[in-house]
Each structure stands twice: as C-alpha cells, then as structure tokens.
Amino acid sequence: MRRLVWIGGAIGTAVGATVLAAAAVVFRRPENRIGGDLHAATTYLAVSLAGGLAVAVFIVFLATLMLRGRPVAVAAAALLAGVTVAAAFAFLGKPARAAAWVISGPGAHPVVTMSRITWVLFAVASLVLLAVAVFVEPGAAIGRSGTRTAAVVGLVTAIALGTAGVAMATVSRTAIEPTASIAIPATPTMVGEREAYRLRSEIPQYVVPAGPGFVTVDSAAVTAYDGTTGVGRWRLPTDRLPDGCYPDGTWSTGTDATSVVIVHCARDDADGDQRDEKPSFTGLSGFDAMTGRHLWTNADGWGVHARSVSDGEGAVGVSRGDGDDAQIGALDVRSGHLRWSRPVTDCADLFNATTATHSLVVFEVCSGGKDVLTVLYDLESGSSRQIPIPLPQWRNVDAKIMLDVFSVAGSNVTVLATLDRTWPEVPLATIDTSSATARVEWGQVDWLDLDPENGLIQGDVAQTQAFPGNGTTEVLMTASGERRRLSGLDIYTSWSSAALNSWRFALVGDRVVTATEFGDGSPYWLVTVNPDGSSSRRPSPCGRAPGGVAAVPGAVLLVCPLSADEKERPGTEIIALQ
Numbered sequence: 001m002r003r004l005v006w007i008g009g010a011i012g013t014a015v016g017a018t019v020l021a022a023a024a025v026v027f028r029r030p031e032n033r034i035g036g037d038l039h040a041a042t043t044y045l046a047v048s049l050a051g052g053l054a055v056a057v058f059i060v061f062l063a064t065l066m067l068r069g070r071p072v073a074v075a076a077a078a079l080l081a082g083v084t085v086a087a088a089f090a091f092l093g094k095p096a097r098a099a100a101w102v103i104s105g106p107g108a109h110p111v112v113t114m115s116r117i118t119w120v121l122f123a124v125a126s127l128v129l130l131a132v133a134v135f136v137e138p139g140a141a142i143g144r145s146g147t148r149t150a151a152v153v154g155l156v157t158a159i160a161l162g163t164a165g166v167a168m169a170t171v172s173r174t175a176i177e178p179t180a181s182i183a184i185p186a187t188p189t190m191v192g193e194r195e196a197y198r199l200r201s202e203i204p205q206y207v208v209p210a211g212p213g214f215v216t217v218d219s220a221a222v223t224a225y226d227g228t229t230g231v232g233r234w235r236l237p238t239d240r241l242p243d244g245c246y247p248d249g250t251w252s253t254g255t256d257a258t259s260v261v262i263v264h265c266a267r268d269d270a271d272g273d274q275r276d277e278k279p280s281f282t283g284l285s286g287f288d289a290m291t292g293r294h295l296w297t298n299a300d301g302w303g304v305h306a307r308s309v310s311d312g313e314g315a316v317g318v319s320r321g322d323g324d325d326a327q328i329g330a331l332d333v334r335s336g337h338l339r340w341s342r343p344v345t346d347c348a349d350l351f352n353a354t355t356a357t358h359s360l361v362v363f364e365v366c367s368g369g370k371d372v373l374t375v376l377y378d379l380e381s382g383s384s385r386q387i388p389i390p391l392p393q394w395r396n397v398d399a400k401i402m403l404d405v406f407s408v409a410g411s412n413v414t415v416l417a418t419l420d421r422t423w424p425e426v427p428l429a430t431i432d433t434s435s436a437t438a439r440v441e442w443g444q445v446d447w448l449d450l451d452p453e454n455g456l457i458q459g460d461v462a463q464t465q466a467f468p469g470n471g472t473t474e475v476l477m478t479a480s481g482e483r484r485r486l487s488g489l490d491i492y493t494s495w496s497s498a499a500l501n502s503w504r505f506a507l508v509g510d511r512v513v514t515a516t517e518f519g520d521g522s523p524y525w526l527v528t529v530n531p532d533g534s535s536s537r538r539p540s541p542c543g544r545a546p547g548g549v550a551a552v553p554g555a556v557l558l559v560c561p562l563s564a565d566e567k568e569r570p571g572t573e574i575i576a577l578q
Contacts, residue, residue, distance in 0.1 A: 006128050006131070006132050007063050007066055007067060007128075007129070007132060008157070009125075009128060009157050010059060010063055010125040010126075010128040010129050010132075011059065011060055011063050011125075011157075012155065012156065012157025012159075012160075012161065013121050013122075013124055013125040013128070013157055013161065014055065014056040014059040014060065014121075014122060014125045015056060015060075015157075015161075015162070016121065016157060016159075016160065016161025016162045016164075016165065017052060017056065017117075017118045017119075017121035017122050017125070017161065018049075018052050018053060018056045018118075019161065019162035019165050019166070020114050020117060020118045020121070020161065020162070020165030020168075021045070021048055021049040021052040021053075021114070021115060021118045022049055023111075023114065023165050023166050023168075024045050024048070024049070024111040024112075024114040024115050024118070025042075025045045025046060025049050025111075027109040027111055027170070028041050028042060028045055028103060028109070028111050029103075030103055030105060030106065030107035030108040030109065030297065031106075031107030031108075031109075032106070032107045032294060032295065032296045032297060032336070033105075033107055033296075033297050033299060034296060034297065034298040034299065034300065034336050034337060035298060035299050035300035036102075036283065036297075036299025036300060037102070037299075038102055038103065039102075040095065040098040040099050040101075040102045041098075041099040041100075041102045041103045041111070041112075043095070043099075044095045044096060044098070044099040044112075044115070045099065045111060045112075045115055047095075048090065048115045048118065048119075051086060052118055052119075052122065055079070055082075055083060055086075055122050055126075056122070058079060059079070059122070059125050059126065059129065062075055062076055062079065062129055063129065066129070066132065066133065071133065072129070072133050073130065073133040073134050076126065076129045076130040076133045077130055079126045079129070079130075080123065080126040080127055080129075080130050083119065083122045083123045083126045084123055086119050086122075087116070087119035087120060087122070087123050090115060090116045090118075090119045091116055096112055096115070096116070099111075099112050099115075100112040100243070101242070101243050101244065104242045104243040105240070105241055105242035105243075105245070105283075105285070105297060106240060106241070106285055106294040106297055107294060107297065109170070109171065110168060110171065114165065114168055121161065176234050176235065176236050176240070176287065176292040176293070176294060177234075177292075178234070178288075178291040178292050178293040179233050179234050179291055179292055180291070181257070181290040181291055182212050182226070182233075182290075183212070184211065184212045184255060184256065184257060184553050185212060185227060185228045185553045185554035186553065186554075187255065187551050187552065187553050187554075188508060188509070188551055188554075188555065188556050188578070189508065189509025189510075189511075190508060190509055190511060190528075191508055191511075191513055191526070191528055191556050191577055192555075192556065192577045192578040193577070194577065194578050195541065195575060195576070195577060196228075196229075196230065196555055196576040196577065196578045197229070197230030197575075197576050198230075198573055198574065198575050198576075199216070199225070199230055199573070199574040199576075200562075200571065200572070200573055200574070201216040201217075201218050201571060201572050201573075201574060202218035202219055202220075202571045206249075206250040206308070206499070207499075207503075207548075207550065207557065207559050207572065207574060208250055208251065208252045208261075208308045208309060209227075209252060209254075209255050209309050209550060209551075209552040209553070210224065210252035210253075210254070210255060210259055210261050210289040210309075211224065211233075211252075211255060211257075211259050211261075211289030211290045211553075212226060212227060212228075212233070212255070212289075212290065212553050212554070213225045213226045213227030213228070213233065213552055213553055213554060214227060214550070214552045214557065215250060215252065215261055215289075216574070217247055217250050217263075218571075219238065219246075220237065220238060221235045221236055221237045221238060222235070222236040222238070222247060222250060222261070222263055222287075223235045223236075224261070224289065224292060226554065227552045227553040227554030227555050227576070228553070228554030228555065228578075229554075230555075230576055233292070234287075234291065234292025235292075236263070236287065236292070241263070241265050241285065242265065242283065242299075245265035245266065245283070246265055246266075247263045247264065247265045248264060248265060248266055248454070249263070249264035249303075249304065249453075249454045249455065250262070250263050250264070250308070251264075251304050251306055251307075251308055251309070251310055251316065251455050252289060252308070252309055252310070253289075253309075253310050253312070253316070253333050254309060254310070255289075255552065255553050257290060258334070259289040259290070260286050260287065260288065260289060260295065260333045260334060261286070261287045261288075261289050262284055262285070262286050262287075262304060262316070262333065263284070263285045263286075263287070264282075264283070264284050264303060264304060265282075265283060265285070266282045266283075282299075282301045282302075282303070282320075283297055283298060283299040283300075283301075284297070284298045284302060284303075284304065284318075284331070284336070285297045285298075286298075286333060286334075286336050295334065295335075295336065296335060296336025296337075297336065298331065298336045298337075300320070301320045301321075302318040302319065302320045302329065302331060302338075303318060303319055303320060303453075304316050304317070304318055304331075304455070305317040305318060305319060305328075305350070305353040305354050305355060305360065305452075305453075306354055306355035306408075306455055307354065307355070307408045307455050307457055307459060308454075308455035308456060308502065309459070310333075310355050310455075311355060311356055311357050311408060311409065311410055311411075312330075312333075312355040312356070312357065312358075312379055313357055313358060313379070314332065314333060314334070314379070315330040315331060315332050315333060315339055315355075315379040315380075316330070316331055316333060316355050317329075317330060317331075317353060317354065317355040317360030317361075317377070317379070318330070318331045318338075319344075319350045319353060322350075323346060324346065326343065326344050326346075326348065326350060327341050327342065327343050327344065328341065328342060328343075328344050328348075328350070328353070328360060328362065328377065329341030329342070329382075330360060330377070330379040330380070330382065339379065339380065339381075339382070340381065340382035341382075342377075342382060344362065345364065345366075347364040347365060347366040347373075348362050348363075348364050348375075349362070349363045349364065349365060349403055350362070351452065351453055352403050352404065352405045352415065352452050353452075354405050354408055354413060354452060354457070355379070355408075356376075356408065356410070356411050356412070356413050356433040357410055357411040357433065357434070358378060358379055358380070358411065358433065358434070359376040359377060359378060359379060359411075359433040360376070360377040360379060361374060361375075361376055361377075361413050361431065361433060362374075362375045362377065363375075363403050363415060365400075365401050365403065371388055371389065371390055371391055372388075372389040372391065372401060372403065372415075372417060372429070373386055373387070373388055373389070374386070374387040374388075374389060374415075374429075374431050374438060375387075376433050376436060385436050387431060387436055387437065387438045388438070389415075389417070389427075389429045389431075389438050389440060390440070391417060391427055391440070393427075393442070394419065397419060399419040400419070401417055401418075401419065402417070402418050402419070403415055403416070403417055403418075404416045404418070404447075404450065404452075405450070405452040405457050406428065406445075406450075406457070406458060406462055406476075407457060407458035407459060407462035407476060407478040408457060408458075408459065408478065409459050409460045409478035409479040410478075410479050411432060411433045411434040412430060412431065412432055412433070412478050412479055412480075412481060413430075413431045413433065414428060414429065414430045414431070414462065414476060414478060414481075415428075415429050415431070416428050416429075416445055416447075417429065418447075424444065425442050425443055425444060426442070426443075426444070426445055427440045427441065427442050428440070428441050428442075428443070428445050428464065428476070429441075430476075430478075430481040432481070439481060441483070443465075444465055445464050445465060446463060446464065446465050446466055448463065448501045448504075449497065449498050449501055450498050450501055450502060451498035451499075451502075454498075455502075456498040456499050456501070456502040457502055458478070458501070458502055458504070458505070459478065459502070459506075459507075460477070460478055460479060460505075460506070460507035461475050461476070461477060461478070461505035461506065461507050461512050462475060462476040462478055462505065463475055463476075463491065463504050463505060464476050464483060466491040466492060468490060468491065468492045469490065470490075471487065471488050471489070471490050472485055472486065472487055472488075472489065472490075473485070473486045473489040473490070473491045474486070475505060475512065477507075484512075486512065486529050486533070486535070487533060488535050489514070489517060489527060489529060489535065490517055490518070490519060491514070491516050491517055491518075492516070492518050497561075499548070499559075499572075500546065500547070500548045500559060500561065502548070503548025503549055503550050503559055504516050504546075504548065504549075505549065506549035506550055506551055506556075507551070508528075508549075508551045508556055510531050511528050511529060511530055511531070512528070512529040513526070513527070513528050513529075513549050513556070514526075514527050514549060515527075515540045515542055515546060515547035515548070515549055515558055515560075516546040516547070517537065518546075519537075523540075523543055523544040523545075524539075524540040524542055524543065524544070524545065524546055524547065525537040525538065525539060525540055526538055526539070526540040526541070526542075526547075526558070540558070540560075541558055541560065541575045541577075542558055542560035542561070542573075542575070543560070545560060545561040546561075547559055547560040547561070548560075554576075554578070555576035555577060555578050556576070556577045556578075557574055557575070557576055557577075558574070558575040558576075558577065559572050559574055560572060560573045560574075560575060
C-alpha cells in the first residue's frame with residue numbers, strides 16, 4: 001500500500017508541477033503593464049513548460065512500468081540526474097535572470113519563482129520514483145484496485161499542487177500599500193510667517209506639487225506628503241520599480257482629486273557578458289496622487305514632454321526614438337494608453353517639446369531655415385496646426401538657431417531663440433496655443449540653466465532679465481504674456497541647478513514671490529511683490545543659498561540647497577511656510 005501511495009504521489013506531483021509551469025506562462029504579463037518586450041520571459045517560461053511536459057510524461061511512463069512490476073531504477077536515476085541539472089539551470093542560468101528582469105516591477109506575478117518551484121517539484125517526484133525503485137523490490141503487476149488507489153492519490157496531489165500554483169500566480173507585486181484619500185487643502189494665496197515643518201531630500205530636481213501636497217524623489221523612494229502637515233502619505237520604494245530601473249523623471253498632473261504622479265525610469269543594457277541578464281527598459285508608471293494606487297505601467301519606451309506639473313488636460317505629450325524613427329503621441333494619464341501616435345520630421349526639436357492645456361507643442365527648425373515653425377498637436381485627436389515664428393533679423397546670418405523652452409503656463413508656451421549665448425538681442429516668442437498665435441519680442445534675456453527634457457522649466461512667473469545693483473528685475477507673466485518690471489527687487493542670476501531655476505519665482509495668489517534676492521544684512525531675502533508694485537522682504541530661511549518657491553495645497557514651500565555649492569553638498573531642505 002505504501003508503494004502505491006508513493007507512486008501516486010510522484011505522478012500527482014509531476015502533474016501539479018506541469019500545471020504550475022502552465023500558470024507561469026499564462027500570468028507572465030504584470031498587471032496593468034502596457035506593451036514592453038516580454039520575449040525573454042516568454043521564451044524562458046515556454047521552454048520551461050515544454051521541458052516540464054516531457055519530464056511529466058516520462059515520470060508517468062516510469063510509474064506505469066513500476067505498477068506493472070518492471071524494474072526502472074536505472075531510468076529513474078537518469079531522470080533524477082537530468083532534472084537536477086535543469087533545476088540548477090532554472091536557479092542559476094542567465095535566461096531565468098533575464099526573464100525576472102523583464103517582468104519585474106509593479107503588478108508583476110512571481111512566475112519565475114513558480115518556474116523554479118516547478119523544477120524542484122519534478123526533482124522531488126523523480127527522487128520518489130528512484131527511492132521506490134531502489135528500496136522496494138519489484139513485484140507482480142498491481143491489480144485494478146491498486147491502480148485506482150495510486151490514481152486517487154495522484155489526483156488529490158495534483159489538484160492540491162495545481163490549486164496552490166494558480167493561487168500563487170494570481171498574486172501580484174504590490175508597488176504601494178494604498179492609503180485613504182483626504183480632503184485637498186486650499187493652496188495659500190500669501191506667504192505665511194510660521195515655519196510648519198522641514199524635510200530633507202537627496203535630490204533637488206523633483207519636488208513636485210501633486211494631490212493634497214507634493215512628492216519628492218531620492219535614491220530610496222518616491223514619497224508623497226501631506227502639504228499641511230508634512231506627514232508622508234504614501235511611499236514607492238525604488239526597488240519596487242523594474243529591477244535596476246532608477247527613477248530619472250517625475251511629473252504630476254496637478255493638485256486636484258484626479259491627479260496622477262508619473263514616474264519615468266530607465267535601465268540601460270548591461271556591459272559585457274551580462275548583457276543577456278539585464279535587458280534594457282524604459283517605462284512610465286502612473287500612480288494615483290491621492291492614494292498611491294498603481295494605475296498603469298507603459299513599457300513601450302515613451303518619455304514625457306511636459307513641465308513637472310503638467311498643464312495638459314487628461315493627457316501628456318510623449319515621444320520615443322530619434323532621427324527617422326522618432327515618434328510623438330499623447331498618453332492618457334489615467335489609463336496609460338496612447339490616444340494617438342505619429343512620426344515626426346527630422347526637423348523636430350523633441351528636446352524642447354512640451355505640453356500645454358490642449359496641445360503637444362513641437363518646434364521645428366529645418367536645415368538652412370531661419371524661421372522656427374511651431375506645430376501644435378491636439379492631445380485628443382492628434383490633428384495639427386502650424387504657427388510660424390518669423391525671425392527676419394536673422395535671415396542673412398550664417399549660424400544655426402538654437403531653442404530653449406523658457407516657460408509654460410496653461411495654454412501659453414514661451415521659447416527663447418539664440419544663435420549663440422553671447423548674442424546681444426534675442427527673440428522671446430510667446431505661443432498662445434488656444435488661439436494658435438505667436439508674438440515675438442526682441443531684447444536682452446538672461447540665460448538660465450533649465451532642463452525641459454525632465455520638466456524643469458519655469459511656470460507662471462519667469463525671470464527674463466535681472467539688473468543687479470539697479471534694484472530692478474524683469475519677469476514674464478507666462479499666462480498673460482505680460483513682461484513686468486519689479487522695482488526694488490535686486491536679483492543676481494546665479495548658476496543654480498535647473499531644478500531650482502525652475503522655481504526661482506512663484507505666483508502665490510496674485511503676488512510674485514522669490515527667495516533669490518541677495519542683499520545687505522542677510523545672505524538672501526524672501527521677497528513678496530504685491531500687485532500694486534510694493535514689496536516686503538524678510539531673511540530667507542534658505543540662508544546662504546538662493547531658494548526655489550512652490551505653492552502647494554496647505555503650504556508655500558521653500559526648496560533650499562543644503563549648500564551654496566550644490567556639488568559640495570547635494571540635496572535640498574524643504575521648508576513649509578503657513
């Protein structure tokens with residue numbers, strides 16, 4: 001009887017392992033994953049299933065011979081040796097590691113682990129058959145009742161293992177434990193006196209208003225905070241992203257109840273012999289700003305073109321590829337799917353492409369041309385409109401036009417055109433995407449280090465020119481296109497990072513606020529300029545370094561470098577004023 005139980009158990013284990021291998025193939029795509037090359041995982045799991053089927057058939061064949069009283073010790077030993085080698089390869093081989101990398105990240109099912117367990121089960125079944133063959137003397141053929149006993153034991157074992165396998169396959173890797181939604185506090189309309197809290201962030205680039213507060217990014221996590229209290233609301237550890245994929249860009253769609261935080265991460269091919277272990281990956285992941293719930297991951301290689309707080313309604317502009325293979329599109333922020341995509345000409349300057357309220361804005365400067373063409377692609381339909389930016393003053397100049405997106409707010413985008421950084425007068429063009437018009441103003445404009453590729457560009461208020469020592473600074477009110485001179489404001493254009501330059505000025509209510517004025521009595525001042533032109537100032541909490549300003553729900557944030565020399569001591573301190 002014991003012999004029958006062991007043989008039946010071996011058969012059931014082999015069948016259950018096969019079901020586990022099949023479930024791994026079926027559940028190989030991570031939940032909410034859009035696109036992406038799963039070839040490495042599909043190939044590995046399919047080969048594992050095919051090999052498992054062959055092994056299962058052979059185990060059933062040997063068990064049948066044993067039930068007939070035939071000696072099978074040599075065949076069982078050979079089977080165990082082969083299965084042991086296959087199991088070792090499943091744990092240590094490059095294809096398994098490559099498959100694990102491809103399917104890792106939010107929503108991933110433990111299918112590579114399931115495949116490895118499959119081969120452990122096959123090894124156990126083979127070992128049982130060998131033990132029965134060696135230690136139990138072959139005897140006469142077993143009658144129908146004995147065969148039925150073995151079949152029942154095998155069926156129960158197979159059902160138990162198969163059920164456990166399918167249950168294991170349905171488990172997905174949770175990116176974040178979602179938190180409950182809260183009421184979104186009002187965004188302040190003036191800078192408060194009280195310092196509510198301080199936070200540290202290793203990286204200055206990504207302090208982004210989102211949902212009921214803001215998010216930060218450092219080497220450990222993307223963290224969302226309550227703007228009123230500074231308490232963390234949800235946290236996405238970077239190790240929950242696809243393996244080896246570090247977040248190198250973060251955007252939000254605003255501070256309302258439907259806002260989404262978009263994280264871009266990229267992983268390059270590994271060098272040398274490990275290239276097959278670590279396939280390249282470029283992807284975007286969307287998270288509900290209110291709860292942290294993982295909404296989607298688009299793994300088709302798209303990159304976002306928008307200010308860090310996107311002005312697009314329901315979608316952001318994206319692109320991928322370069323040269324003749326370059327494509328643009330509009331990505332729905334709640335679903336992660338593309339609304340449309342299309343190729344672009346090789347004249348397109350995708351580095352400076354950005355998103356306005358209803359449009360993806362792409363600038364084109366064709367070889368030999370001295371005029372810039374702005375192409376507006378509707379975020380909903382993909383239909384395009386063209387707006388020329390005439391630059392007749394440069395028509396006879398033998399030099400290439402360079403562009404820098406200067407600021408974005410609502411439906412307005414401003415772009416600075418230069419021939420080189422020392423040209424005395426340059427055109428600053430304001431493109432109104434709602435009316436499809438462009439206005440060009442020539443004059444002197446300060447060049448600031450910005451990074452439109454990562455959304456680090458100016459917003460509602462953009463510095464156009466500082467007159468250090470004269471007590472005057474000129475700014476552009478992006479939404480209206482008005483250039484305003486602020487008397488009594490003495491700004492030095494320092495070589496700050498693109499992150500801090502993108503927050504040099506903020507519109508808090510109807511007041512212009514900056515923490516970049518350098519003056520007597522304090523290294524830097526926090527200055528508020530009222531609509532009537534009057535101003536007030538107090539020592540900046542940032543101390544000896546210029547700071548960025550951002551109004552978020554619940555507080556006005558000062559983003560302060562930890563050191564005046566950012567290379568010496570990188571990172572920022574976030575100070576909330578209420």
